[in-house]
Amino acid sequence: MSPILNIQSLSKNYGAVEILKDVNVAIDPGDFLVLVGPSGCGKSTLLNCIAGLEPISGGSISIDGRDMTQVSPKDRDIAMVFQSYALYPTMTVAKNITFGMKVRGVDAATQARKLAEVARQLQIEPLLDRRPGQLSGGQRQRVAMGRALVRDPKLFLFDEPLSNLDAKLRVSMRSEIKKLHQNLGATMVYVTHDQIEAMTLATKIVVMKGGVVQQIGTPAEIYNHPANLFVADFMGSPAMNLIPARTQRAESGIQIEITRPEGAPMILQGPQVQDLPEDIILGLRPEDIIEAGMRSGANVQAAKCRIDLVEPAGADTYVVSELGGRQVTARLHAETKAQPGAMLDLAFDLAKVSFFAPDTGERLN
Amino acid sequence: MSDFSATPAVSPPVRPGQIALRWLLFSLLGLFALFYLMPLFVMLTTSLKSLEEIRSGSLVALPREVTFDAWRTAWSEACTGIQCEGLRPYFWNSVLLAVPAVLISTFLGAANGYIIAQWNFRGANLIFSAMLFGCFIPFQVVLLPMARMLGLMGLAGTIPGLIFAHVIYGIGFTTLFFRNFYVTIPGDLVKAAKVDGAGFFRIFWSIFLPLSLPIIVVTVIWQFTQIWNDFLFGVSFSQAGTQPVTVALNNIVNSTTGVKEYNVDMAAAIIAGLPTLLVYVVAGKYFIRGLTAGSVKG
Numbered sequence: 208m209s210p211i212l213n214i215q216s217l218s219k220n221y222g223a224v225e226i227l228k229d230v231n232v233a234i235d236p237g238d239f240l241v242l243v244g245p246s247g248c249g250k251s252t253l254l255n256c257i258a259g260l261e262p263i264s265g266g267s268i269s270i271d272g273r274d275m276t277q278v279s280p281k282d283r284d285i286a287m288v289f290q291s292y293a294l295y296p297t298m299t300v301a302k303n304i305t306f307g308m309k310v311r312g313v314d315a316a317t318q319a320r321k322l323a324e325v326a327r328q329l330q331i332e333p334l335l336d337r338r339p340g341q342l343s344g345g346q347r348q349r350v351a352m353g354r355a356l357v358r359d360p361k362l363f364l365f366d367e368p369l370s371n372l373d374a375k376l377r378v379s380m381r382s383e384i385k386k387l388h389q390n391l392g393a394t395m396v397y398v399t400h401d402q403i404e405a406m407t408l409a410t411k412i413v414v415m416k417g418g419v420v421q422q423i424g425t426p427a428e429i430y431n432h433p434a435n436l437f438v439a440d441f442m443g444s445p446a447m448n449l450i451p452a453r454t455q456r457a458e459s460g461i462q463i464e465i466t467r468p469e470g471a472p473m474i475l476q477g478p479q480v481q482d483l484p485e486d487i488i489l490g491l492r493p494e495d496i497i498e499a500g501m502r503s504g505a506n507v508q509a510a511k512c513r514i515d516l517v518e519p520a521g522a523d524t525y526v527v528s529e530l531g532g533r534q535v536t537a538r539l540h541a542e543t544k545a546q547p548g549a550m551l552d553l554a555f556d557l558a559k560v561s562f563f564a565p566d567t568g569e570r571l572n
Numbered sequence: 573m574s575d576f577s578a579t580p581a582v583s584p585p586v587r588p589g590q591i592a593l594r595w596l597l598f599s600l601l602g603l604f605a606l607f608y609l610m611p612l613f614v615m616l617t618t619s620l621k622s623l624e625e626i627r628s629g630s631l632v633a634l635p636r637e638v639t640f641d642a643w644r645t646a647w648s649e650a651c652t653g654i655q656c657e658g659l660r661p662y663f664w665n666s667v668l669l670a671v672p673a674v675l676i677s678t679f680l681g682a683a684n685g686y687i688i689a690q691w692n693f694r695g696a697n698l699i700f701s702a703m704l705f706g707c708f709i710p711f712q713v714v715l716l717p718m719a720r721m722l723g724l725m726g727l728a729g730t731i732p733g734l735i736f737a738h739v740i741y742g743i744g745f746t747t748l749f750f751r752n753f754y755v756t757i758p759g760d761l762v763k764a765a766k767v768d769g770a771g772f773f774r775i776f777w778s779i780f781l782p783l784s785l786p787i788i789v790v791t792v793i794w795q796f797t798q799i800w801n802d803f804l805f806g807v808s809f810s811q812a813g814t815q816p817v818t819v820a821l822n823n824i825v826n827s828t829t830g831v832k833e834y835n836v837d838m839a840a841a842i843i844a845g846l847p848t849l850l851v852y853v854v855a856g857k858y859f860i861r862g863l864t865a866g867s868v869k870g
Contacts, residue, residue, distance in 0.1 A: 255763075258763070258767060260763050260766060260767075279766075280763075280766045280767045281766060281767065281768070281769035281770070281771075285767060286767065287763070287764065287767045289760040289763065289764055290760070291758050291760045292760075293758065293760035293761050293763065293764035294764075295761065295764075295765070295778075295779050296783060297779070297782035297783055298782075306765075306768055306770070306778070307767075307768035307769055310768055310769040310770045310774060311769050354764075354768070358768075
């Protein structure tokens with residue numbers, strides 16, 4: 208299967224400022240690609256480059272095998288949903304949705320048929336004669352989606368489409384977008400700064416920082432095998448625990464030594480075959496630190512830790528302890544008896560542990 | 573007072589001092605209004621009097637006998653120099669001059685504003701600054717170069733020549749108005765339209781112009797007032813037969829045969845000023861409607 212979107216060594220400068228550096232991304236038809244990163248990382252610029260709304264300084268973009276690098280947005284066979292919705296304020300909802308077809312000279316009968324189809328799909332039939340000013344945020348969002356859907360393009364582009372909605376609506380629209388993607392089988396490129404949106408929607412995630420792609424992978428790859436400290440810290444909520452540690456070669460393998468505020472350092476048994484430098488940063492998700500006795504396995508090792516903070520979150524209870532000079536969060540059962548200030552046996556499941564080099568931040572295992 | 577802070581629905585009681593202050597304020601405002609209306613009152617009453625009555629009566633007295641003779645004279649019989657056709661032909665000159673000049677300069681201002689605000693090209697700011705600078709060039713400075721230009725173009729002394737002068741002079745202001753209005757429109761709108769397949773002119777016609785009613789009204793009021801009331805360009809770039817109403821009014825007032833007909837002068841002045849008043853009254857309503865259109869929930 209040839210890639211539907213192929214970005215090769217793309218770069219983008221504003222004067223001397225490099226906004227995007229050597230971006231290489233390829234996706235297959237039906238993929239849901241999410242570009243995620245903190246604000247200013249260049250993800251929206253990259254989306255605008257794909258759309259053709261921003262000229263690129265180097266590299267190439269091809270859509271469905273055609274080189275689109277110099278092609279204007281209207282000829283790229285794309286549709287785009289904007290963060291501000293960008294609905295045409297003086298047109299009714301129906302006119303907003305059919306504007307693109309009208310511009311392209313699609314006959315009136317086809318326009319009406321497609322409009323009816325999309326309106327039914329998005330349940331906006333009662334709104335068709337209203338103007339954008341008379342709609343709520345969620346309704347505007349639907350209309351903006353309708354304007355994209357009606358075009359039936361090769362590529363859907365979404366620029367933070369949910370960030371102007373309130374929290375509850377955001378979650379429901381998120382699952383609607385996911386359903387839409389499953390039903391249509393369409394290829395989508397989606398920009399967000401919200402890593403939960405990225406995890407839930409994507410079939411493929413691109414994590415960006417400072418105009419540089421940090422990692423490309425499936426949500427599971429990104430979550431379980433972050434390529435560097437930035438990705439480890441950025442993806443996942445609460446964030447991955449990143450604990451400074453020292454390693455020692457012993458008979459049985461590698462011993463990992465983590466300082467505690469009181470008492471002797473904690474010793475964990477590292478993986479059998481692993482060549483690690485002396486100083487490392489150990490990455491462990493909160494769900495891989497649990498109450499001792501709750502999980503068994505070859506890599507589960509228990510240690511006594513002082514609990515500084517207990518945060519019940521309903522389904523789970525998070526407890527915070529200090530290890531290696533960092534606040535470390537563990538995810539316990541809601542019924543835990545953990546008390547702040549008391550000692551508790553915590554189990555560390557090293558099956559999914561990540562090791563990072565403190566100086567470069569790169570993943571070691 | 574503190575008792576009322578818990579019940580915001582009840583408006584706080586007004587102290588006597590505040591009432592007195594309000595009365596003082598409104599009396600003062602009323603006085604100013606009277607002061608400004610006084611000349612209009614005198615013009616109106618004088619225009620409705622006969623010459624007989626003007627000579628014998630007081631300036632501020634109401635007319636004993638209302639007569640529209642002076643208005644008729646001013647409109648169709650008063651002498652401007654050697655011709656005695658009243659204001660009528662010159663009034664139409666002004667209409668033929670002001671309407672196209674207002675429309676053209678407003679349209680060009682809209683196009684310029686759209687380009688400068690939404691299509692960032694190299695040097696856009698420089699061009700805008702230069703246009704802004706044009707707003708501050710006094711009329712007198714451009715008289716000679718403009719006269720030369722009109723001569724070269726073969727438009728000297730014609731109404732199209734006057735239209736040209738007013739359009740050129742007006743573009744700075746109209747561009748400023750539209751540019752400042754269009755920069756508040758989110759750029760995503762242009763991007764969305766581009767992705768939808770619309771081109772430069774399509775986006776202007778279908779999306780920006782329909783949004784622009786409030787600023788069009790503001791611009792039309794401004795341009796119409798400027799162009800209709802202009803005297804300097806009118807007197808400099810016209811000749812017998814193409815003079816606008818302001819120049820004709822001046823000529824009526826200045827060409828007297830024996831007796832000075834104050835009633836005719838006053839009627840002529842009111843006729844010359846009426847269209848701008850009319851534009852304010854008619855367009856002002858649309859102006860407010862345009863501003864509130866978006867906020868009304870359906």
